[in-house]
Amino acid sequence: MTETQTDTVGAGNPSAPTVFFxxxxxxxxxxxxGNTLLTQFPGHPLERRTIPFITTVEQAxxxxxxxxxxxxxxxxxxxFSTAVSQDVRSVLARSRGHFFDLIGAHLGQLEDALGSxxxxxxxQAHGVGDAVRYQSRMxxxxxxxxxxxxxxxxxxxxxxxILIAPSRCGKTPTTMYLALQHGILAAxxxxxxxxxxxxxxxxxxxxxxxxxxxxxxxxVRLSQIRQERRPGSTYASLNQCTFELRNAEDMYRAxxxxxxxxxxxxxxxxxxxxxxxxxxHH
Amino acid sequence: MTETQTDTVGAGNPSAPTVFFxxxxxxxxxxxxGNTLLTQFPGHPLERRTIPFITTVEQAxxxxxxxxxxxxxxxxxxxFSTAVSQDVRSVLARSRGHFFDLIGAHLGQLEDALGSxxxxxxxQAHGVGDAVRYQSRMxxxxxxxxxxxxxxxxxxxxxxxILIAPSRCGKTPTTMYLALQHGILAAxxxxxxxxxxxxxxxxxxxxxxxxxxxxxxxxVRLSQIRQERRPGSTYASLNQCTFELRNAEDMYRAxxxxxxxxxxxxxxxxxxxxxxxxxxHH
Numbered sequence: 390m391t392e393t394q395t396d397t398v399g400a401g402n403p404s405a406p407t408v409f410f411x412x413x414x415x416x417x418x419x420x421x422x423g424n425t426l427l428t429q430f431p432g433h434p435l436e437r438r439t440i441p442f443i444t445t446v447e448q449a450x451x452x453x454x455x456x457x458x459x460x461x462x463x464x465x466x467x468x469f470s471t472a473v474s475q476d477v478r479s480v481l482a483r484s485r486g487h488f489f490d491l492i493g494a495h496l497g498q499l500e501d502a503l504g505s506x507x508x509x510x511x512x513q514a515h516g517v518g519d520a521v522r523y524q525s526r527m528x529x530x531x532x533x534x535x536x537x538x539x540x541x542x543x544x545x546x547x548x549x550x551i552l553i554a555p556s557r558c559g560k561t562p563t564t565m566y567l568a569l570q571h572g573i574l575a576a577x578x579x580x581x582x583x584x585x586x587x588x589x590x591x592x593x594x595x596x597x598x599x600x601x602x603x604x605x606x607x608x609v610r611l612s613q614i615r616q617e618r619r620p621g622s623t624y625a626s627l628n629q630c631t632f633e634l635r636n637a638e639d640m641y642r643a644x645x646x647x648x649x650x651x652x653x654x655x656x657x658x659x660x661x662x663x664x665x666x667x668x669x670h671h
Numbered sequence: 672m673t674e675t676q677t678d679t680v681g682a683g684n685p686s687a688p689t690v691f692f693x694x695x696x697x698x699x700x701x702x703x704x705g706n707t708l709l710t711q712f713p714g715h716p717l718e719r720r721t722i723p724f725i726t727t728v729e730q731a732x733x734x735x736x737x738x739x740x741x742x743x744x745x746x747x748x749x750x751f752s753t754a755v756s757q758d759v760r761s762v763l764a765r766s767r768g769h770f771f772d773l774i775g776a777h778l779g780q781l782e783d784a785l786g787s788x789x790x791x792x793x794x795q796a797h798g799v800g801d802a803v804r805y806q807s808r809m810x811x812x813x814x815x816x817x818x819x820x821x822x823x824x825x826x827x828x829x830x831x832x833i834l835i836a837p838s839r840c841g842k843t844p845t846t847m848y849l850a851l852q853h854g855i856l857a858a859x860x861x862x863x864x865x866x867x868x869x870x871x872x873x874x875x876x877x878x879x880x881x882x883x884x885x886x887x888x889x890x891v892r893l894s895q896i897r898q899e900r901r902p903g904s905t906y907a908s909l910n911q912c913t914f915e916l917r918n919a920e921d922m923y924r925a926x927x928x929x930x931x932x933x934x935x936x937x938x939x940x941x942x943x944x945x946x947x948x949x950x951x952h953h
Binding site: 406414415416417418421422424425426427428429430431433437439441442465467471473487489491492494495496498499501502503505507508509510513514515516517518523526527530531534537559561562565566569653654655656657658660661662664665670 | 688696697698699700703704706707708709710711712713715719721723724747749753755769771773774776777778780781783784785787789790791792795796797798799800805808809812813816819841843844847848851935936937938939940942943944946947952
């Protein structure tokens with residue numbers, strides 16, 4: 390805990406309150422819930438600062454000084470905290486910002502529900518934690534890189550999931566997300582024009598049809614994305630995109646491959662959908 | 672919202688309460704805060720189920736039926752919800768589980784702080800949201816794959832960060848995490864034996880010394896990791912690992928490259944440290 394990080398949203402706007410995400414660990418949980426709450430208030434210009442690794446009372450006092458300085462000069466900062474230590478929390482709670490104790494707010498009820506006391510140890514949610522689970526996530530990232538875009542057909546039988554789609558429908562980032570966040574061994578495989586000569590799956594995938602999940606998109610959207618990559622090409626033309634997507638969807642249906650239209654979805658939404666539909670979860 | 676997902680932790684233990692992560696969106700926020708809270712209670716065997724995309728009152732009733740069935744047969748489930756819709760929330764709140772309304776608990780205070788009302792729209796925190804920011808994340812994933820392990824020196828001047836380290840210190844998954852979660856244009860570059868002939872940075876990195884961040888590890892730990900990859904090799908020997916790490920650290924110090932010992936850190940912790948030390952944040 391020495392530096393602060395600032396994003397550029399609302400930077401330089403003196404009337405924009407600063408939102409602090411404070412943690413004795415990475416700050417990921419504070420950012421995640423804090424930002425989720427803030428999406429309920431669109432149109433508010435905000436400055437954001439994450440301060441992770443606040444582990445001592447002295448560091449907490451330094452952070453409070455920064456918050457109080459801002460509070461004196463402009464709008465009261467908004468402070469989301471996931472600090473676990475009672476000592477650190479009670480210092481942070483005394484700043485002049487609006488204080489949201491995201492952990493403390495729920496700990497009492499959870500102690501009642503589980504019939505035991507909270508450990509009070511700083512957040513381990515984003516540490517290595519369960520070493521076996523952690524290593525499986527790291528191995529999955531390697532596997533995803535090796536099997537990106539049909540590059541390797543080696544050890545395809547180890548895959549838990551094979552994402553298939555025409556180029557630029559979101560296969561690669563979705564595969565990376567599933568590997569990194571969920572430790573899913575995921576390969577991805579591009580569908581190209583030659584694959585559409587018949588309705589059957591590409592030959593290397595035939596033994597693994599039950600692991601396949603398809604992505605499709607909207608032709609206009611796909612064409613826009615491809616234009617950015619290869620402007621004016623046949624590859625990016627609306628005709629070509631329409632052809633590939635229609636044929637891919639026919640292929641998915643003919644082979645009972647579940648699929649989703651990813652045109653307006655984020656990788657997180659595609660991933661949640663894939664996990665749910667394929668009943669995959671670690 | 673049709674299926675549930677179950678992980679295997681505590682599966683088959685009839686006395687282990689089931690933890691539900693419920694959402695009208697991806698469920699990521701519910702999982703993140705819920706799991707953070709649960710790390711305060713180590714040693715409790717728990718079954719976990721994420722049910723995303725609960726968008727209608729009918730779906731909420733279906734979920735409540737599942738929870739109530741479990742509550743009748745065993746310990747009361749624990750229910751973390753980030754549903755935003757008032758209608759959905761009030762149905763979910765009437766289950767026989769212990770209900771944690773992670774959004775509702777803070778919304779009133781945040782309305783006061785911001786002086787306006789919550790929109791009530793289902794969670795957009797993990798949707799595409801800001802399209803420019805989203806596209807920058809996707810572009811960063813592509814950049815990270817192209818520049819993994821020193822594969823490409825093209826467009827290195829576009830990098831915001833170049834992670835350098837001997838093999839198997841965590842460069843690749845950290846780069847992917849920073850790209851996917853933060854949209855950081857990050858390359859990574861391996862330090863090999865020949866690089867240690869002098870204290871200066873490898874030649875391709877010389878113009879970009881200020882973008883470099885180093886990783887180091889503990890020799891014994893690194894040797895273990897390398898043994899898994901190439902058992903009995905010189906590459907994996909304790910001598911070789913000690914040599915490379917000592918020389919890498921000397922190189923970092925000689926060139927004022929900030930660095931961290933990643934031996935016991937997760938990618939999330941390494942990433943938070945890199946963002947903080949390099950003052951990078953989008």
